[in-house]
Amino acid sequence: MGPIETDADRLLETVDGSLIAVGDVVTYHILEAGRAPDVALVDERTKRSAIEDEIRETVAAETHLEAVNPPAEISADVIRALVEAIARDEPTTILVEGEEDLVALPAIVAAPEGASVVYGQPDEGMVHVQVTDDHRTEMRALLERFEGDTERFWSLLEGE
Template structure:
């Protein structure tokens, strides 16, 4: 995949530059759903009014089966730490547009760049993550436009639907500020995208 590395720092970390790491004391907070939970994709889609960002293979699969490809889908070929079954894997990765490395319990510069590129594109975009996509819902809520829907999977419960508002963005910013790592660089990446619009 061709990448524009003009914004990358000239050190040895390269494409998988680590930005943020989830601290242990935040893990329990992230288990709480950030919005209403729905089990039926068709019912959820009736409440979507604006761009749709899906984080997770099973969530993405349900939207594709409902005939509504997400504007951005972030998948990693896994669910609940296990490899997804072959039908789901083939369905969600059939049209992969971008790839990014994102280690478990981290948010990398590469995945943020891919997310921002996906949001900026006119056509539906699938991002295949090598590693784990679980935390990407957080920066997606910050980066998505007002009124967009960010949907992610809640294990054994269903799909969590967050309709992006300023309040949600502020909540996610406060949460992300509590991560360990280079928060300054993280915000620079997100804000450079917002400044380009």
């Protein structure tokens, strides 16, 4: 979806606007580089294993919202939390019980134009997506192929 970066400082130089971080390790590196993401989604796991204590203490120190999202799904609960977090003026961390990986997809759709969505690519680095209408269109098409109540999904994501 975007370039892969291994250096958070270099990645942050290209961020212009709001920043949504998906994943514990990504959020940790962004925080360590001196920037609090506007929205961070964490689940206290990386590659399906518990994260190190230092990372957990750093990324979950300021949990503002909680959501349940089973692995390999995108739940209504996590979409509600995402929409609420994006609307807030202060940085917001969402602690996900389950798995947050797929939430990068609706985050790209819900993020404002020009925002950055950063998610982890295991063993490679951080993928940086600067949100454009083309990205939103691509994500909408992909999300339409998911099983489930897509009509309800879109109404939740669009805040209706």
